[in-house]
Amino acid sequence: MQKVPKATLKKATLKDVAQLAEVSTVTVSNVLNQRQNVSNETRQRVFDAVRQTNYRANLAARSLARGRSNTLGVLVPDFTTQYVGEIVRGLSGEIRQAGMEVILSTAADDLKELTQLDLLQEICEGIILILPHDANEKVKNINYSVPVVMIDHRGSTVNLPAIDVDNYRGARLATEHLIALGHQSIGFITGKFEASLSRLRGYQEALLNANLVFDEALIQTGDFTQPSGFKAANKLLALGKPPTAIFAANDLSAFGVMEAIKEKGLKIPHDISVIGFDDIPMASQVYPALTTIRQPLLEMGVAAARMILAKLKGVEPPSKRITLSTELIRRASTGPWPKNVPDQREVRIS
Amino acid sequence: MQKVPKATLKKATLKDVAQLAEVSTVTVSNVLNQRQNVSNETRQRVFDAVRQTNYRANLAARSLARGRSNTLGVLVPDFTTQYVGEIVRGLSGEIRQAGMEVILSTAADDLKELTQLDLLQEICEGIILILPHDANEKVKNINYSVPVVMIDHRGSTVNLPAIDVDNYRGARLATEHLIALGHQSIGFITGKFEASLSRLRGYQEALLNANLVFDEALIQTGDFTQPSGFKAANKLLALGKPPTAIFAANDLSAFGVMEAIKEKGLKIPHDISVIGFDDIPMASQVYPALTTIRQPLLEMGVAAARMILAKLKGVEPPSKRITLSTELIRRASTGPWPKNVPDQREVRIS
DNA sequence: TTTATTTAGTTAAGCGCTTAATATAAATTT
DNA sequence: AAATTTATATTAAGCGCTTAACTAAATAAA
Numbered sequence: 126m127q128k129v130p131k132a133t134l135k136k137a138t139l140k141d142v143a144q145l146a147e148v149s150t151v152t153v154s155n156v157l158n159q160r161q162n163v164s165n166e167t168r169q170r171v172f173d174a175v176r177q178t179n180y181r182a183n184l185a186a187r188s189l190a191r192g193r194s195n196t197l198g199v200l201v202p203d204f205t206t207q208y209v210g211e212i213v214r215g216l217s218g219e220i221r222q223a224g225m226e227v228i229l230s231t232a233a234d235d236l237k238e239l240t241q242l243d244l245l246q247e248i249c250e251g252i253i254l255i256l257p258h259d260a261n262e263k264v265k266n267i268n269y270s271v272p273v274v275m276i277d278h279r280g281s282t283v284n285l286p287a288i289d290v291d292n293y294r295g296a297r298l299a300t301e302h303l304i305a306l307g308h309q310s311i312g313f314i315t316g317k318f319e320a321s322l323s324r325l326r327g328y329q330e331a332l333l334n335a336n337l338v339f340d341e342a343l344i345q346t347g348d349f350t351q352p353s354g355f356k357a358a359n360k361l362l363a364l365g366k367p368p369t370a371i372f373a374a375n376d377l378s379a380f381g382v383m384e385a386i387k388e389k390g391l392k393i394p395h396d397i398s399v400i401g402f403d404d405i406p407m408a409s410q411v412y413p414a415l416t417t418i419r420q421p422l423l424e425m426g427v428a429a430a431r432m433i434l435a436k437l438k439g440v441e442p443p444s445k446r447i448t449l450s451t452e453l454i455r456r457a458s459t460g461p462w463p464k465n466v467p468d469q470r471e472v473r474i475s
Numbered sequence: 476m477q478k479v480p481k482a483t484l485k486k487a488t489l490k491d492v493a494q495l496a497e498v499s500t501v502t503v504s505n506v507l508n509q510r511q512n513v514s515n516e517t518r519q520r521v522f523d524a525v526r527q528t529n530y531r532a533n534l535a536a537r538s539l540a541r542g543r544s545n546t547l548g549v550l551v552p553d554f555t556t557q558y559v560g561e562i563v564r565g566l567s568g569e570i571r572q573a574g575m576e577v578i579l580s581t582a583a584d585d586l587k588e589l590t591q592l593d594l595l596q597e598i599c600e601g602i603i604l605i606l607p608h609d610a611n612e613k614v615k616n617i618n619y620s621v622p623v624v625m626i627d628h629r630g631s632t633v634n635l636p637a638i639d640v641d642n643y644r645g646a647r648l649a650t651e652h653l654i655a656l657g658h659q660s661i662g663f664i665t666g667k668f669e670a671s672l673s674r675l676r677g678y679q680e681a682l683l684n685a686n687l688v689f690d691e692a693l694i695q696t697g698d699f700t701q702p703s704g705f706k707a708a709n710k711l712l713a714l715g716k717p718p719t720a721i722f723a724a725n726d727l728s729a730f731g732v733m734e735a736i737k738e739k740g741l742k743i744p745h746d747i748s749v750i751g752f753d754d755i756p757m758a759s760q761v762y763p764a765l766t767t768i769r770q771p772l773l774e775m776g777v778a779a780a781r782m783i784l785a786k787l788k789g790v791e792p793p794s795k796r797i798t799l800s801t802e803l804i805r806r807a808s809t810g811p812w813p814k815n816v817p818d819q820r821e822v823r824i825s
Numbered sequence: 826t827t828t829a830t831t832t833a834g835t836t837a838a839g840c841g842c843t844t845a846a847t848a849t850a851a852a853t854t855t
Numbered sequence: 856a857a858a859t860t861t862a863t864a865t866t867a868a869g870c871g872c873t874t875a876a877c878t879a880a881a882t883a884a885a
Contacts, residue, residue: 136620138871149835154873162833184597185538186871189840194535206557217581226594229579231567244576247534270486351760377760384762387737410701410727412734488841499865504843512863536841539870830883837876846867853860 137178146174157182196226197433198249200242202257207405208422212255212276215426223434225250232257246270251433272436274429277446278420279318286436286445288428292320295418295451296327296374299400302416302453303370304335307462308398311337312361312368314378316349324374324402343368347378354381362389369462370398376408376417383411383458394460404454413457421449487528496524507532546576547783548599550592552607557755558772562605562626565776573784575600582607596620601783606633622786624779627796628770629668636786636795638778642670645768645801646677646724649750652766652803653720654685657812658748661687662711662718664728666699674724674752693718697728704731712739719747719812726751726758726767733761733808744810754804763807771799 143150148167155163156171163171174180188194197220201209217227228248232241245252251272256264256279264275264285275287303311313328315321325344332339345360347353354373361367362385371386373379379401386397393399393413401408404419428449432442493500498517505513506521513521524530538544547570551559567577578598582591595602601622606614606629614625614633625637653661663678665671675694682689695710697703704723711718712735721736723729729751736747743749743763751758754769778799782792 140871150872151836151874152834155834158873164833167833181593181597183539183871185535185544186840187873188535189533189539189842190871190873192840192873213581227580229581230577231563231579243531247531248578351757352762355762381760381762384737387734388762390740407701410731412702412705412731412738490841500842501844501866502864505864508843514863517863533841536870537843539872540841540843542843542870826885828883828885830881832881833879835876835878838874840871840873843870844868846865848865849863851860851862853858855856855858 136183137180138183139180141178142171142174142180145178146170193250194248195224196228196249197251197253197430198245199227199229199253199255200245201229201231201255207407208278208403209255211406211422212278212426212429215423216253216430217426219427219430220434223430225434242267251437253429253433272433274433274436276425276429278422278425279320284445286432286442288425288432288447288449290320290420290425291448291450292323293327293330295402295420296324296372297331298327298451298453299372299402299418300328300331301335302455303372303398303400303459304331304337306370306398306459308368308370309337309462310340310343310366310368310370312343312345312358312371314345314347314354314357314361314371314373314382316347316374316378318349321374328372347374349375349378351377351381351384354378355385356381358382358385362386362391368397370400370459372400372402374402376401376403376405376415379415379417379458380407380411383415393458395464398459398462400459408454409456416456416459417454419452419454421452424449486533487530488533489530491528492521492524492530495528496520543600544598545574546578546599547601547603547780548595549577549579549603549605550595551579551581551605557757558628558753559605561756561772562628562776562779565773566603566780567776569777569780570784573780575784592617601787603779603783622783624783624786626775626779628772628775629670634795636782636792638775638782638797638799640770640775641798641800642673643677643680645752645770646674646722647681648677648801648803649722649752649768650678650681651685652805653722653748653750653809654681654687656720656748656809658718658720659687659812660690660693660716660718660720662693662695662708662721664695664697664704664707664711664721664723664732666697666724666728668699671724678722697724699725699728701727701731701734704728705735706731708732708735712736712741717747720750720809721747722750722752724752726753726755726765729765729767729808730757730761733765743808745814748809748812750809758804759806766806766809767804769802769804771802774799 139150139153143153146153148171152163152167153171156168199213199216213229220227230241230245249271253274253276254264255276273285275285277287277289300311313325315325329339342364343361345357347357354377358371358381361371371382373382379399382399383393386393386399391397399415401415401417404417408415408417428447432447435442489500489503493503496503498521502513502517503521506518549563549566551563563579570577580591580595599621603624603626604614605626623635625633625635627633627637627639650661663675665675679689692714693711695707697707704727708721708731711721721732723732729749732749733743736743736749741747749765751765751767754767758765758767778797782797785792
């Protein structure tokens with residue numbers, strides 16, 4: 126238990142530490158920045174003085190002197206999806222590991238508030254932008270004064286460095302999973318983002334590849350919300366010959382689909398299978414747990430962080446756009462068809 | 476369309492602006508900080524120069540010179556609940572309106588990573604802490620060097636300035652709502668936070684007040700997650716005489732409750748009513764839309780912001796703890812009992 | 826031994842801004 | 856007309872840190 130000196134009103138500065146340790150401020154700075162031109166004995170004296178004065182570097186002064194802030198900024202368009210949380214976890218871990226700091230900033234959903242971006246650029250050496258649903262044009266026209274990487278989980282087409290995800294392959298995996306279970310009539314609920322198109326294509330090509338017919342009537346367009354999934358599923362269920370499985374192009378609308386099915390008194394997956402896309406944390410929390418396509422949200426954060434970290438070191442990435450792969454997460458909401466084959470628990474993807 | 480000067484590699488500084496406007500740097504500073512000792516003519520010249528040079532103040536330099544950063548920090552423990560998003564929206568709006576900047580920082584769920592807090596204190600003039608589930612002890616022992624306000628939506632008992640919510644009254648409102656609908660046997664699913672106790676008390680006293688018996692068997696303890704609500708509801712439904720309504724002490728577990736009820740083939744609210752607590756955005760998105768007790772998340776953010784803003788001006792708040800009131804949000808998941816009375820749409824709280 | 830090199834520190838200068846102290850001319854008061 | 860106030864600037868100093876340039880002593884190479 127060492128004694129803390131009297132409550133110092135003013136924070137200790139380098140000068141205070143230097144005086145206590147009886148060295149110059151530069152030597153203190155050298156010690157603190159791990160430069161090798163200090164003897165062990167002096168180094169120890171400085172460390173002691175730092176401890177005694179409870180010294181912490183003033184970041185503003187340091188940034189000013191260095192001409193750089195050691196901080197990366199993340200602009201988050203929308204806080205209320207579980208989506209963003211995962212991404213942020215990934216990138217902040219990676220950035221801190223690299224010895225830099227992360228600060229987040231929120232903006233209106235549509236990135237109208239570009240003032241925030243200005244501020245971030247003022248403080249940060251680089252920016253990671255988690256793209257909102259529909260900000261292509263605005264985002265494209267920003268004049269970036271620091272390196273930028275976008276996390277483009279919505280599949281936009283901005284010509285700036287970006288991390289995205291293989292939507293086509295994910296949708297294909299999902300559809301092939303259902304086909305492998307025996308389903309031949311598969312409803313598809315899509316949205317309006319660019320990603321939806323790739324996902325639709327994945328769905329179509331999986332059908333094609335399995336020699337199944339593509340039926341326009343089985344396609345419903347929603348807006349990626351839970352109620353829109355609910356409505357779309359109701360339409361599908363009202364068809365003369367409803368599908369035996371529904372592929373919702375995101376988890377949230379898959380939840381809506383599940384509600385609609387239960388509402389009709391049908392059982393999932395016994396009567397109808399449901400598969401989602403995203404694997405947000407809640408996907409494993411609903412009943413029955415949702416089979417879905419995992420977007421590697423955390424990894425997207427990590428990749429974005431690495432990309433921008435590399436840029437700061439002057440290393441240009443091999444490609445402007447890094448596409449991460451998706452993965453089938455098999456849970457309880459999908460089962461075999463026709464019903465009379467063994468219980469879904471015994472089914473394996475093979 | 477005025478011409479932008481050649482791509483300046485270096486950012487313009489006060490000096491550059493001053494030279495262009497043919498004044499001293501101090502005058503530029505005065506203009507920029509809206510001090511009144513500058514003639515209109517000079518002011519105009521300065522503004523023009525600022526525009527031409529595309530000047531933006533260097534925040535590090537400004538902070539250093541002023542000795543303050545004009546920034547407030549928010550420490551967010553957990554990003555994946557919709558909760559936090561609302562709170563952050565509220566406080567950042569308020570803070571920006573006051574002309575200050577907001578930066579967010581994440582920490583591990585349990586606030587173990589207090590290094591983040593250190594950093595924030597370095598940069599910010601004040602800190603708003605959104606409390607995690609279980610960090611009382613740790614949080615209490617932090618040595619805060621700047622003003623702090625906690626957002627205590629979990630009902631902890633930290634002896635630091637905090638914003639919280641009237642959990643007791645909310646629970647009472649919820650229970651009274653069900654009682655008014657005719658329910659006499661009301662299940663209650665609680666959790667383990669301090670807030671759960673107040674909510675339980677609200678539930679009990681509402682029963683007492685209506686001369687209803689309090690039945691231990693109708694109380695289930697969960698952990699505020701969706702699956703825990705599911706399990707708890709299953710237990711309640713398995714009782715010899717199951718309740719006709721279930722009050723889940725948070726929305727997430729209410730979702731689980733709804734799933735369990737549907738799973739049994741029962742209809743909400745026809746066969747059984749469900750009410751939640753929180754009013755997270757998704758509460759209105761599920762089917763049927765969840766009746767719940769609204770925690771004024773946005774307002775909590777605003778209140779926290781105002782509190783800390785006041786502190787920075789040297790105004791101590793009248794009370795250390797500000798408790799905001801809760802409100803019943805009537806949606807579709809609660810209905811009258813017994814079943815044979817008119818359809819729920821015609822029922823009003825009176 | 827003389828010279829070159831390394832080690833361990835120092836002093837000087839400046840990052841870009843603000844604030845305090847001062848100067849000058851013009852406007853007002855006495 | 857002299858003294859005072861006001862409006863509009865300027866110069867000087869410093870916020871707390873880093874970096875570059877330099878120095879003195881200790882060590883190694885010639």
